[in-house]
Amino acid sequence: MGRSVLYVVAGGFAAWVAADLLFNFLRVSDSYGRLFLF
């Protein structure tokens, strides 16, 4: 059971970071656009 908890925690953390990475990569596109308009 201990392993399952570790796998769930690792999966949760990895998913959280993947979502954060994807969000920031897509969101920074707007910054490039704004730089163009600045």
Added chain:
Amino acid sequence: MVDIIAAVPAFWFLAAGTLAAILAELALLLVARARLRQQAQAQSLASAGEWRAIAALTLPSRLAEITAALIPFALAAVFARTIRTARSLLVSPPTDKVAPDEHARLVSRALSNELNATPMGLLAVSITVGIACAAVGMAVVARLRAAGLRRAGALAPEAPDTAAAWLKFPGPTLGPIAGSIAAFLVLGCGPIVQAGYAAIILKIKAFATVAVAASGDVKGAIMSGAMDESSALLDRALVFGRIGVGVAVLIAAFLAWHFSPARARARLPGGMDHGAPRKGAAGIALACCAIAAAAAAFVATRPLRLENRTPWPPYAGGERFLGLIATADLDGPDPMERAPVIHLTPDAMGLDGVAWDAPSLASQLGSLANMYRRLRPNEIFNGQALLICQADTPADRLAAALRAAVDGEAPHVTFGFLRRQVTDRPLFGHRWRNVPSAARTTVVKVKADAEADAALIAVDRFPTCAAISKEIVAARRAGRDVALLLPTDR
């Protein structure tokens, strides 16, 4: 389609990479499926007392599941690199070596590259991740069930009840494992992928509107609005994604508990296998590696995160005037329109960036007026000039420049004001722009030339450019035309 192929940089390389990733995932999926089928047959034979097929089963290595998990990351990295290259071209500054129109074409192409490569990347990686989810799940299930069946085979001669329990529940089934992985991906990343598509569509629609928009200011405002909306979409999606990860953790924990093969075995008579060999540390090491890699990725994302958290000054339209002259700190009521630019400081005077003395300035302006008439014989010359005057410029120098404007057939002198706005970007460094405004005047040599209802301001009544600018702005704000009266020519 041809347009998309042209708009995505290295389209065929990316398409081939995507195809290779999908085929590799499918191959891993098929290998795992074949193993599971073989295991199911061996399980069925063993239930009938024929254990030889189980003894012949091989224990799959973790390589298949690790490879299946890493392929989408590799593909995402290739797309990310392509998009980053497009972005770096987007912000490449103009240089003397590249003609302005060529630079504009380069930037336009980079923008198109980014707008097209991003949805292609999202689509390609999403498809690959979907197959990878099944491939990783099947590979894990095949490995764990093979170990369980082998354990059943080992126990069969001496502990038939325990062997029967292992035989019935040798390991996890695909549903809970693939379901857990899918929950993390769909609930955690799904909202962001969906918002990513929506944001791109929004920007593409904005560009289509911009293409037919009338003025530069309207174009800029449309694009700025589209970026505000796109950012808001993604910000909202991040909240949903974070809630989604929390929900996915609960789902995965529930699935792990509810469908635990150990729990299922324990419920059967003799199902408690006290002599089961301890599991190796490879699983724990892999989980720790995943956590460490995620932590490293989180740290590596820091510049992007900081950039996204730093707000931009609101969009300001108007001409982009990149002059360094510190004009009076005023906000003129008139727009700054394109016209020959006279720059004036206590030490320098000139036209369109080239230094001239007052007589030459008049002559240059006169040449421009003549050229205009020759090129556009049917149009009336508007006689406008834009004056960018340093705040502390003495009135006598101002008077000299204004007189040159009148002599050069440009008596409609607009005073331009530049308000410096700066932003320090984590990703782009220190950036500045001038927010322009202006106040229109007409310069006259004698009172009689001024319009009857205009506010008459004598230039020599004020000590500096700043002082007279303040008076001009006050009059313009009061809705009056301004006539600047030059001192008597001596």
